[in-house]
Amino acid sequence: MFNFFLLILIYSGIYALMAIGQNVITGYGGMLSLCQAGFFAIGSYATAILATQFGWSFWATLPVAALLSAVFGLLIGLPTLRLKGDYLAIATLGFGEIVRNVLNNWDSLTNGPMGIQKIPMPDLFGFTINPYRKYAFLVMIIIFVIIAYYLFQRLARSRMGRALTAVREDEIAAQSMGINITKYKVYAFVLGAAVAGIAGSLQAVFSLSVTPGTYTFMVSVMVLCMVVLGGMGNFKAAILGAFIIQLISYFPQLTGLSSVIPPQFKQILFGLILVVMMIWRPQGLLGREEHTYGKKHAQKRGSK
């Protein structure tokens, strides 16, 4: 039972990374992207293929996974982000499906629907992080989440974060203030993709095998749900959302009711969460994080 809870925490961490990425894209950039699963898959397969076929260590595959996801993010983002937002939703949805389609069909590289097994476990200074002994793995995931949280929190307060917020609130006004809206949108999209790639890489070394069936549209909707539930434009909320959604999706097993609750229960609930949150609490549980610039600083100076 306790072990099961650790598993939920690990998955919460992996999904929290994806949710952080989604939050940059949707919460800050105001763009609806539906392919976190696609970037997740690219990251996973990059690690799986490099580790099993070329014998790379996990730490060497990690940046490649992030970079590869980012490149695909750039490829899909450049043509679509210049257009009105709705197209992005469809184009990314299609992209996610294409990724899965290709993974399923490119037998020589991805081994088709069978997937890739026997991915080596990650090492750190001679210490093997064995996913079966969940503590060590959990610690590693938590460190990743903290680093990502810290970096993205800084990013949100930077020039780019402020520019993105302006773009989300009013594109035309932002543009007339001299903000290059396409550039910042593409940046946000690429960063969101990269962090999902890292999450994918971690997922590969956690489950030690990858199959195309893991990376369905459901995953993208789950990640979206996490951000919407927690609160768009708030990284803490994205992490909280990831935890709550993971608890919900393992609720039947956790309570031992999996024979009573239909397997579609969680998906129906995700759908309901999206609709209900939009109607009654569009800001999410925690609400948007308002950054105050200079004020705190000024107060401190004043008190001195």
Add this chain to the structure above:
Amino acid sequence: MGISEFFQHLMNGLTLGGIYALIALGYTMVYGILKFINFAHGDILMVGAYIGLFVFDGLRGDAPLGTWTFVSFFIAMLVSMVSCGLLGMAIERIAYKPLRKATRLAPLLSAIGVSFILSNSAAWVFGTQSRKLNYPFDNTPISFGGVVITPHQILILVVSVIMMVTLKLFVDRTRMGKAMRATSLDQDTAMLMGINVNKVISMTFAIGSALAAVGGILIALDYKVYPTMGTMTGLKAFVAAVVGGIGNISGAMFGGILLGLLETFGVAVFGIPTGLKDTIAFGVLILILLIKPEGLFGKVEKEKV
């Protein structure tokens, strides 16, 4: 490629395209008025196919193929159209109407939620196995000088042409159609002119959903009925709507048929592997967004402050 082979592919493409066109109309009509993509449209199509299947099987019983099966098929189609029309109106009322003044992202997210609820509820209630909708007539292919046409294809062509012509006449000639066009041009002004905008929006959802139901039943005859059948079909229909210029009714019809032809000829003539058939639509989407984002018949809309 011989001339008869060409006509064969042309026929196959036209029938596939006719179905896409019917479904694309729902996307384009909703987009024209509310300026948002109704993600749940594909799932309404799935519900329509299930209703059609159950009503048809219930009415038909064990009767052999004949006039009665044909009549019960059309009754099933009618029941399915009406139920889906009501379902579409209900979804709009519950999940989209409260969000009309919200941010642009809100109705999109809500629509994704509705889509998820519909497809997974269907999987829960009806099971995930696919079911067969039987042909209401003898589907032995008929040969016209080397070109083989199934009665099913004739049915698709006849039904989709009737539906599209009726819709076109409805939008162009009736009072309600005029109100729809006015609302899509400018909602606020239409309201000031005494048009009941809420009623128009409800009606738009009802018509779009009813057409989706027809599309669902027609496609179910060849591809079976299952809970996620609407996803891919819906996506392709959306691409068709974008190709024709989203918001433009004639454009959606044309885009649907064009996409059907491209898919058929892409596999048959250009040798695209069948496994990658579904990616053709997305290639077309990316291409059209790059070259002519407003679609073939769409108007370029200037954003105003």
